[in-house]
Amino acid sequence: MCTVGGPPDISDVESLATKDYECEDCGNKFKGMGRRARCPSCQSKNVKPVK
Amino acid sequence: MKIPLGDDVAFLCGQKGTLALAKTLGHLFYLETDLEEIVIFTDEDDLIVASAFGTGENVRKSLKCTLFQIREMDAPLIVLPKGHPASARLKTVVSIGPKTRIKCDIQAGTHPEQDVLCGTEDFMGAEVIGFPGGAEITNFEGDLKFEKF
Numbered sequence: 001m002c003t004v005g006g007p008p009d010i011s012d013v014e015s016l017a018t019k020d021y022e023c024e025d026c027g028n029k030f031k032g033m034g035r036r037a038r039c040p041s042c043q044s045k046n047v048k049p050v051k
Numbered sequence: 052m053k054i055p056l057g058d059d060v061a062f063l064c065g066q067k068g069t070l071a072l073a074k075t076l077g078h079l080f081y082l083e084t085d086l087e088e089i090v091i092f093t094d095e096d097d098l099i100v101a102s103a104f105g106t107g108e109n110v111r112k113s114l115k116c117t118l119f120q121i122r123e124m125d126a127p128l129i130v131l132p133k134g135h136p137a138s139a140r141l142k143t144v145v146s147i148g149p150k151t152r153i154k155c156d157i158q159a160g161t162h163p164e165q166d167v168l169c170g171t172e173d174f175m176g177a178e179v180i181g182f183p184g185g186a187e188i189t190n191f192e193g194d195l196k197f198e199k200f
Contacts, residue, residue, distance in 0.1 A: 016082075018089050034092030034148075040079050 021047045054195065055185045060115050064106060064194040065173025070153070071101045071114035072179055072186060073122065073200055080147050081127040088127075091147055098181040100151045102144045102170045115198065117143050123200075144169045153177040 022029050023039035024046045030039070037047045054061055056074055063070040075093040082089040099122055101114045120126040128145070131138055146168040153170035170177070177191040 016089065030090055031087055032090035032092055034090075036077070036092045036094055038079060038092055040081070040090045 019049045020051070022050045023047045052189075053182075053185055053187050056181075057184070058200050060118060060198050060200050061186065062111050062114070062196040062198070063174070063177075063188065063191055064196060065171055065191075066193070067104070067106065068171025068173050069103050069106055069110050069114060070170065070174060070177075070179070071103075071111065071118055072098050073118050074181065075099050075122065075147060078122055079125075080121065081125065082130060083127045084130040085132070093147060094149065094181075096181040096183050097147065097149050098151065098179060098186060100146045100168060100179055102146075102153065102168050102174070104142050104171055111196070111198070113143065115200075117145065119200065121145065121147075150178060150180045153179075 016033055018031050018033045020029065020031050021037055021039075023042060023044055025044040026039060026042040028039050028041040029050070030041075036045070038045050039047050056072070060071050060073045063072070074095065075097040077093055077095045080091040080093065082091065099118055101117050103110045103114050121128070146166065148166055150166050151168050152166055153168050153174040153176070155170055155172045155175045173193060174191060178189045180187045
């Protein structure tokens, strides 16, 4: 991805390979991308993709 | 070429542009759109790469500041709407991931590939890839400088 300054300059955010996740420890639901999913709220790695 | 990279910033200095790279250290990064937040998960040895269209000490300071704000202060990356006037004003571009390819023949906002970053012609075809304890840089023959992060 390419960002300009702080703000990313992405033409089509929907094209990013994101998944929806839920943290099994704190219940936080979030969208993420990358290989090592981790909860941004409690930092737990005990997260699962949700449909 | 392979370079060691610990808790420091490496600057690749071209004639017209500068790249700065540092380890992500496995931090989380945040993309914010009008509607949602996207968390970017990284590995310890992934890289955060910032590219500026300029050279010199002030440019290096600016790049280091950008990397610091994003990595150490968890500064969110705000996604501007297409055609927003602020896009043309900002001079630094950033990429996060295991590999970054630099291109100079693209227009900001027209390349959704996640590993492509805009750069000056000094860096055309250059690639930076993170590996344990360092980074590999290909297709670049300019100067290298290191500073503590």
